[in-house]
Amino acid sequence: MSEALKREAAARAVAEITSGMKVGLGTGSTARHFVELLGERVAAGLDIVGVPTSEVTARQARECGIPLSDLDTLERLDITVDGADELDADLNLIKGGGGALLREKIVAAASGAMIVIADGSKVVDTLGRFPLPIEVNRFGLGATRRAIADIMAAHSAEGALKLREAAAGEAFQTDGGHLILDAFFGRISRPEALSAELLDIPGVVQHGLFLKMCRKAYVATPNGVETLLKGN
Numbered sequence: 001m002s003e004a005l006k007r008e009a010a011a012r013a014v015a016e017i018t019s020g021m022k023v024g025l026g027t028g029s030t031a032r033h034f035v036e037l038l039g040e041r042v043a044a045g046l047d048i049v050g051v052p053t054s055e056v057t058a059r060q061a062r063e064c065g066i067p068l069s070d071l072d073t074l075e076r077l078d079i080t081v082d083g084a085d086e087l088d089a090d091l092n093l094i095k096g097g098g099g100a101l102l103r104e105k106i107v108a109a110a111s112g113a114m115i116v117i118a119d120g121s122k123v124v125d126t127l128g129r130f131p132l133p134i135e136v137n138r139f140g141l142g143a144t145r146r147a148i149a150d151i152m153a154a155h156s157a158e159g160a161l162k163l164r165e166a167a168a169g170e171a172f173q174t175d176g177g178h179l180i181l182d183a184f185f186g187r188i189s190r191p192e193a194l195s196a197e198l199l200d201i202p203g204v205v206q207h208g209l210f211l212k213m214c215r216k217a218y219v220a221t222p223n224g225v226e227t228l229l230k231g232n
């Protein structure tokens with residue numbers, strides 16, 4: 001999908017930001033457009049404060065002149081705008097393709113609303129085609145991996161469980177210093193049950209299923225930007 005369409009989706013979300021808002025800033029190539037466009041509005045006088053969901057986004061936001069804060073200071077945000085790797089008709093999501101899922105989920109959960117911006121290829125009937133990112137503690141990796149594999153088998157996962165690499169032979173490390181296991185389900189038919197089972201594993205820090213967190217999505221297609229609302 002073209003960068004131009006992602007930018008159109010981002011522009012629709014930027015139009016919802018008004019002065020005085022505390023805004024969660026997502027991570028990824030679509031969120032990057034949002035941050036850039038938001039920076040242009042800040043330069044033109046928009047008075048907001050942003051809370052970034054990754055070190056990469058924090059750097060970009062600073063370069064764009066967006067004032068930044070954190071959840072220790074602000075505790076609650078008005079809105080978070082972020083990308084997604086998959087979204088279904090109920091606006092349940094898979095996120096974490098960029099490895100920022102933990103901070104993304106913390107920031108979205110602290111926000112009054114979450115808007116997703118994505119291109120049309122991200123819309124699916126059933127979540128699970130995109131491998132589910134699971135952030136895990138380094139300690140006990142083997143045992144955690146085994147426990148996740150057992151859950152995958154119980155959920156009839158179609159594929160493998162892979163340690164994410166930054167380069168050949170070098171494990172990807174999240175901003176929080178954790179590792180990511182990518183779980184290839186194919187189809188996730190019981191996302192709530194899967195979420196609870198994964199979070200029950202002590203070594204799992206968080207997973208990329210964002211359930212009942214998003215109420216609106218702007219989806220860029222070749223025909224323009226579609227607005228998806230939860231319940232529609």
Ligand SMILES: O=C(CO)[C@H](O)[C@H](O)COP(=O)(O)O
Pocket residue numbers: 026027028029030031082083084085094095096097098099100101104
């Ligand atoms: O969850 C994410 C990062 O952890 C991103 O929002 C997701 O990967 C989508 O990225 P992009 O807009 O580049 O397709």
